[in-house]
Amino acid sequence: MIDLLLQGFAVAFQPSNLAFIFLGVLLGQVIGALPGVGPAAGMALLLPLTFGLEPATAIMMLAGIMYGGQYGGTLTSVLINVPGEASGVMTAVDGHQMARKGRGGAALSVAAIGSFIAGIGAVAAVAFITPALSGFALRFNAPEYFLLAALGIIATASLGATPIRSLMAGVFGLMIALVGTDPLAGTPRLTFGQPALYEGIDFIPVAIGVFGIAEVLASLERAHDMHPIRTRLKDMWLTSAEWAQSRMAIVRGGVIGLFVGIMPGAGASIASLLAYLTERRFSRNPEMFGKGAIDGVAAAEAANNSASHGAMIPMLSLAIPGNASTAVLLAALILHGVRPGPMLMTQEATLVWGLIASMFIGNVMLLIMNLPMAPLFASLLRIPYVYLAPGILVISLVGAYAATLDFGTVWMCIFFGLLGWLMMKFDIPRPPLVLALVLAPLLETSLRQSLLLSFGSPMIFVERPISAVLLVVVAFALILPVWSAVKRRRNRIA
Amino acid sequence: MSLFKLSASLALCATLIGVPSAFAQEEMRAPEGPIEFTVGSGAGGSPDIIMRTIAQIMNEEGIVENPIVIQNRSGGGHSNAYNHVLGLPGNESTLLTLASPVFTTPIVQGTDSVIDQITPIAGFVQSELVLLTTPDSPYNSLQDFVAAAKEQPGRVRIAGGASGGNDHVATGLVEKAADITLTYIPHESGSAARATFLGGNVEGHFATLAEGLEAINAGQAKALAILSAERRTEEGYADVPTATEQGVDVVYTQFWGVGGPPDLDPAVAAWWADKFEQATQTARWQESLEANMQLGEFYGLDEAGEYFAREQETFRTVLTQVGLAAQ
Numbered sequence: 133m134i135d136l137l138l139q140g141f142a143v144a145f146q147p148s149n150l151a152f153i154f155l156g157v158l159l160g161q162v163i164g165a166l167p168g169v170g171p172a173a174g175m176a177l178l179l180p181l182t183f184g185l186e187p188a189t190a191i192m193m194l195a196g197i198m199y200g201g202q203y204g205g206t207l208t209s210v211l212i213n214v215p216g217e218a219s220g221v222m223t224a225v226d227g228h229q230m231a232r233k234g235r236g237g238a239a240l241s242v243a244a245i246g247s248f249i250a251g252i253g254a255v256a257a258v259a260f261i262t263p264a265l266s267g268f269a270l271r272f273n274a275p276e277y278f279l280l281a282a283l284g285i286i287a288t289a290s291l292g293a294t295p296i297r298s299l300m301a302g303v304f305g306l307m308i309a310l311v312g313t314d315p316l317a318g319t320p321r322l323t324f325g326q327p328a329l330y331e332g333i334d335f336i337p338v339a340i341g342v343f344g345i346a347e348v349l350a351s352l353e354r355a356h357d358m359h360p361i362r363t364r365l366k367d368m369w370l371t372s373a374e375w376a377q378s379r380m381a382i383v384r385g386g387v388i389g390l391f392v393g394i395m396p397g398a399g400a401s402i403a404s405l406l407a408y409l410t411e412r413r414f415s416r417n418p419e420m421f422g423k424g425a426i427d428g429v430a431a432a433e434a435a436n437n438s439a440s441h442g443a444m445i446p447m448l449s450l451a452i453p454g455n456a457s458t459a460v461l462l463a464a465l466i467l468h469g470v471r472p473g474p475m476l477m478t479q480e481a482t483l484v485w486g487l488i489a490s491m492f493i494g495n496v497m498l499l500i501m502n503l504p505m506a507p508l509f510a511s512l513l514r515i516p517y518v519y520l521a522p523g524i525l526v527i528s529l530v531g532a533y534a535a536t537l538d539f540g541t542v543w544m545c546i547f548f549g550l551l552g553w554l555m556m557k558f559d560i561p562r563p564p565l566v567l568a569l570v571l572a573p574l575l576e577t578s579l580r581q582s583l584l585l586s587f588g589s590p591m592i593f594v595e596r597p598i599s600a601v602l603l604v605v606v607a608f609a610l611i612l613p614v615w616s617a618v619k620r621r622r623n624r625i626a
Numbered sequence: 627m628s629l630f631k632l633s634a635s636l637a638l639c640a641t642l643i644g645v646p647s648a649f650a651q652e653e654m655r656a657p658e659g660p661i662e663f664t665v666g667s668g669a670g671g672s673p674d675i676i677m678r679t680i681a682q683i684m685n686e687e688g689i690v691e692n693p694i695v696i697q698n699r700s701g702g703g704h705s706n707a708y709n710h711v712l713g714l715p716g717n718e719s720t721l722l723t724l725a726s727p728v729f730t731t732p733i734v735q736g737t738d739s740v741i742d743q744i745t746p747i748a749g750f751v752q753s754e755l756v757l758l759t760t761p762d763s764p765y766n767s768l769q770d771f772v773a774a775a776k777e778q779p780g781r782v783r784i785a786g787g788a789s790g791g792n793d794h795v796a797t798g799l800v801e802k803a804a805d806i807t808l809t810y811i812p813h814e815s816g817s818a819a820r821a822t823f824l825g826g827n828v829e830g831h832f833a834t835l836a837e838g839l840e841a842i843n844a845g846q847a848k849a850l851a852i853l854s855a856e857r858r859t860e861e862g863y864a865d866v867p868t869a870t871e872q873g874v875d876v877v878y879t880q881f882w883g884v885g886g887p888p889d890l891d892p893a894v895a896a897w898w899a900d901k902f903e904q905a906t907q908t909a910r911w912q913e914s915l916e917a918n919m920q921l922g923e924f925y926g927l928d929e930a931g932e933y934f935a936r937e938q939e940t941f942r943t944v945l946t947q948v949g950l951a952a953q
Contacts, residue, residue, distance in 0.1 A: 176669030176698060183682055270825040313702060316812045318734050318789035318950065327709060330735070331701035396821045450824060451840065452817045459670035459817075466675050467682070471917065473840030537699070538706075577814060584811045585783065585827055 137259055140485030144493055149189050149486070156193035157494045160200020161501065167208050167216035167340055168531025171201030172456035179464055187468035188483045192490040194464050195444075198457040199251060199491065202400070202437045203498045206243040207509060210236055210429075212524050214344035216531065218335050218570045219400035219439070222408040222432035224343060225291070225563055229424035236510030237368025242378050242426055243433040244502035245370075250386030250434035251495040254441035257390055258448070259488045262477070265394050265442075266449035272395040274581035275593050279602035280392075281575040284402055285568060286609045287409045291422065292561030295613065301560050305568025306575075308333050315577045328540050335570055336535040337545040342562045344528040345549025348521045350556050368507035378430035381411050389435030393442025396454040397578070400439040401570050407435030422561075441491065448477060448484060654900060655893035657718035660693045663884075664711050665723045666704025671815075672834075673725040674698060676751055676882050679914050680905050689904050692719075703731035703790070708740045715888040721747070721898065724883040724934065729941045730790040736952025741934045745890035748902040749883035749925035749933050751915070754854040755796050756838040756866070758823065758831045758847040768851040768872040771830065775806035783809045783828040787816035790950050792880045793832035796853060798944040799876045800869070810948075823847070834880075835919035839863065853878045860919065879921065881937065883930065899927035 143149065163174035175197050182190035202219070209220040210227035223243065230239040257265065285302060292298035311322045312332025323329040385407035392403035411431035412421045421428050443454035451472040453459035465472045470480055477484050513520075532545035555562055586592035593599050663677045677696055684690040699707040704727035711722040722728070728740050757768065765771045775782040786793040789812045797810045811828065813819040823831035824846055833841065839862050841847040851869040852858060855877045858866070869876045884902065886895055905911055906924055915922045925933040945951040 172669065176696075179669065179678070180682070180696070183686070270821065273822055273825050273827050315814065316789060318703060318731075318812070319952070320735055327702075327705065327737075330703075330705055397818065446821070450821070451837070452821050452824075453670065456668060456670075459668065461670075463670035463675050463678070466918075467678055469917065471836065471840070473837070474844030474846060475840065536701075536706075537697075573814075581811055581813070581822075584809060587781065587809070 133260060136481060136485045137489060139482065140487075140489035141492075143188060143482060143486035144192065144489040149192055149490065150493070152185070152189050152193040153196050153490050153494050154497055156196020157200035157203075157498050157501070160197035160202075161204040161498065163197060164201030164204025164216065165207040166531060166534075167214045167344070167528060168336055168533070168535040170217050170456070170535075171198050172460055173535075174201065175457060175460040175464075179460065179467070182464065183467070187465070187470050188486045190468055191461065191464060191483065191487050192494075194461055195487060195491060196494045198461065199437065199440055199494060200498060201457070202251075202433075202440050203244060203247055203502055206240060206247075206433060208527075210239045210243070211509065211512060212344060212520075212527075213347050214524070214528060214531075215339050215566075217400075218339070218566075219404050219436035221339065221401065221563055221566050221570075222404040223429055223436075225408070225422060226425045226428040226432075229422070230426065230429065231510065231513055233424055234367075235374075235424065235426070236513055237507035238370045238374050238426060239429050240506035240510055241370040241503060242374065242430045244499055244506060246378065246382040246385065246430040246434040247437035248495055248499040249382050250389060250438035251441055251498075252492065253386050254390050254393070254438035255488060255491045255495070258441060258444050258491070259485075262445050262449050265445050269394045269396060269446050270450075271598060272397070274578040274585060275596055275599040276602060277395070277397045277574055277578035278582055279593065279599060279606050280395075280398060280402060280406075281571045281578060283602070283606050283609055284405050284571045285575060286606065287405065288564035288567050290409070290412075290613070291563050291567075293559060297560045298564045301555065301562065302564040302568040305565040306572050308338070309569050309572030309576075315573055316580050328538075333544065333569070334536065334541070335566065337532045337541045338548045338569055339566050340528045340532050341545040341548025341550075342552030342555065342565060344524060345545060346552025346556055346562070348524055348528075349549060349553040351517055351521060366507075368510050374426050377416075377427050380414070381427035381430040382434040384410060384414065385431035385434030386438045388431075389438035390442045392435070393439030393454065394445045396443075396446045396452045397574065398439075399443075399455050400436040401567070402574075403435040403439035404432040405567060407431040444491075447472070450474060451476070653893045654897040655891065656897055657692065657894050659719055660695060661690070662695050662697045662720045663723060664707045664720055665696055665698050666700060666707030666725065666727060667698065668700040669698050671700075672753075672880075673723045673882055677723050680750075680902070680911065683908055683910050684901060684905050687905070687908055687910070689908075690901050703727045703734070703788075705731050705735075705737075708744075711885075711887050712740065712743055716890060717887045718891065718894050721884045721886055724749070724885055726792050726795070726880060726941070727788075727790070729934075729938050730795075730945060733942055733945050733951050734790050739938065741885075741938050743888050744885035745888065745895050746930040746934055747884045747886055747895050747898045747927065748930050749881055750902055750906050750922065751883075752879040752881040752921040752923055753834050753918070754852055754858075754879050754921070755793065755832045756835055756852045756863075757796075757800075757850045757869075758833055758838055758841065759829055759850055760823070760826050761845055761848050762826075763829060763848070765829070765850060766848075767867075768869055768874055771850055772804045772806055772874065774829075775804070775808055779807040780809050782806075782830065783811055784830045784832070785819040785822040785828040786810050786812055786832065787819050788812050788814075790945060791816075792878075793819075794948065794950075795941060795944045796832050796876070796878050798948040799853075799878055800874060802944075802947060803869075803876045804874045835860075835863065836917070839919070858919070883925070883934065885930075885934075896927055899930070902926075 205220045208214045209224035213228040215221045215224045227239040288302045289295045289298045388407040389403040392398045412418045443458045446452040447458040681694040849866040
């Protein structure tokens with residue numbers, strides 16, 4: 133296997149391939165930083181331009197856009213609190229708070245380092261244990277996905293000042309997720325006969341609205357106290373104390389991200405949420421989470437990058453894409469005359485191992501690109517907010533339009549901006565709304581699929597081993613907070 | 627493109643213009659400027675790959691000089707895409723990709739037929755389906771499968787791509803022909819259904835021939851029947867009987883085509899039908915058909931409208947039978 137990997141590096145190190153890997157990761161970085169246009173859309177857009185290239189070169193470049201996008205997406209999450217993709221929501225929670233305190237440079241640096249370490253680890257897993265992991269991925273199906281999604285939804289309750297407020301936001305997210313086309317029956321529901329609502333309410337206008345637009349609206353009210361951040365460039369680097377705090381978060385986040393990423397139904401957003409919540413359990417200062425905890429940023433970023441690499445495992449070994457980006461990679465393989473499937477890794481060894489090697493190289497390039505730039509980007513916030521706000525609005529609304537090419541999305545984005553502003557006023561946390569919206573389709577679809585598989589019997593959740601374990605975890609997640617609240621109250625009375 | 631290819635395709639064009647063909651008698655007019663092929667699926671879906679392939683051939687072989695852009699307007703069971711095109715009557719720079727959801731979504735949602743409104747241009751590619759079961763399953767033929775479903779109605783499960791999708795229609799046709807009840811479990815996509823099938827959670831799954839062969843060769847599935855009129859001749863499929871041979875009289879193929887917006891100038895429609903015919907005659911298109919085990923029956927301008935109307939009736943009948951058609 134080492135021989136194959138070395139051959140892969142020989143392919144990837146050819147000068148033209150290196151140039152295209154660089155082009156790919158650079159484009160990914162830029163596309164990821166634009167809210168609305170995600171890596172998958174960017175890859176689809178650039179796909180026709182790769183037709184003149186060798187298949188291996190084309191795939192290396194397109195994959196570069198995919199994981200480069202994960203690095204780039206951090207930028208808007210941290211600096212302007214606009215996650216361009218679902219997997220960036222958890223990064224924004226603490227990353228933006230850090231930026232407000234003048235630690236934006238540190239947040240961006242730890243995100244780049246965390247993404248790098250987790251990315252390299254995940255590529256190593258792709259290289260050496262793909263066959264074993266692809267078998268594991270197939271053991272996850274509807275019942276397991278349902279419990280994972282339930283765990284995520286329950287966990288969002290802990291993302292605000294009080295569980296009640298978080299649950300209100302979460303339930304509202306679940307409600308708006310029901311609008312659209314019934315995912316199983318294919319019939320419209322709660323659309324009030326409006327064709328514009330048939331496809332449901334998308335994540336992008338909601339996230340851009342409740343985070344980006346709402347932030348700008350809120351700033352209008354407190355214009356007098358919006359001072360630009362006054363830190364010197366050299367104070368923006370990651371300190372050694374911050375690094376010590378983030379090291380293990382990166383490792384844990386990376387491992388969680390890899391396992392969630394290889395499940396074709398789960399994806400990077402669940403990975404980063406679970407990694408963030410796990411990290412809060414392990415952290416020495418969990419009270420900082422939500423207020424600018426660097427280990428939260430490190431875990432979320434490590435997890436979403438390793439999940440996006442992990443999605444390569446079912447794609448390469450089973451031709452099953454785990455997310456939109458790997459679906460475009462599969463299409464690219466077919467259009468270049470390569471037949472994806474279980475035999476791909478043996479029949480197209482040069483291409484597959486070249487791709488794996490290119491992912492090692494691409495991650496190194498991204499680290500080199502991002503580390504020196506982090507303080508520079510972060511110092512954008514030294515510009516007074518009055519000058520930044522119009523730019524943020526433009527980027528947000530253009531992003532919303534670009535996501536669907538429909539002007540209705542822009543109105544929806546403005547509506548959710550107003551809603552987000554109201555939520556800020558009433559101190560209702562915004563991440564649970566967005567996360568519930570992302571998790572709801574998985575929750576609903578997998579529950580109904582589970583019950584179809586079992587002909588209506590709920591025993592399916594107990595009979596399957598992995599599902600049974602997850603059920604216990606979900607039960608604990610539900611009971612523990614209630615139990616500790618009861619205990620606290622008793623202590624107070626006594 | 628090499629100079630040779632360019633001159634060869636120019637020569638081909640010259641021949642087509644010079645020799646009076648069925649099309650040459652009709653008036654043809656080329657649209658101006660860049661062209662959008664509107665696709666209702668995301669990048670990577672079958673219709674997307676088919677349109678990207680043919681657009682690439684059209685541009686690179688010099689058949690169509692106008693730059694062609696593939697625009698994915700996914701969501702809503704292709705309704706985002708078809709509503710976009712229906713909203714552009716007479717527009718000469720947009721074509722709609724016709725895949726089964728363009729037919730089935732209006733039937734399921736109870737809205738006006740799309741096929742009756744667009745300008746039909748051509749149907750040009752079809753794909754047959756193979757019914758797979760897990761490698762360790764007790765069923766070795768479609769008869770075994772049908773017998774099991776007869777014994778325990780509704781207990782034999784099929785993992786499928788989407789409600790009203792091609793494999794749902796195929797399931798409905800098999801149910802009707804064999805007089806059985808199956809449980810069809812819809813997924814978010816064909817590949818999500820494949821994951822459920824490969825994980826051994828269900829008894830059956832309809833796959834395209836190319837996908838099915840990969841799984842069979844890797845020992846992940848065995849074939850029960852192909853829903854085609856005749857047996858395939860490829861290695862791996864030559865000994866798989868058709869459904870009809872096994873007493874279940876179902877022949878069903880997925881198909882894809884293109885149409886223009888309502889009220890498209892007939893001369894432009896005729897030009898496009900001609901260009902699609904030329905593109906499907908190239909060696910590259912034939913190679914792509916072979917690699918993907920697809921069929922290349924061509925329905926040009928004269929036949930496309932009738933062909934689409936016929937398929938629409940099949941969809942309506944089956945969707946009514948499985949209870950999905952809006953009343």
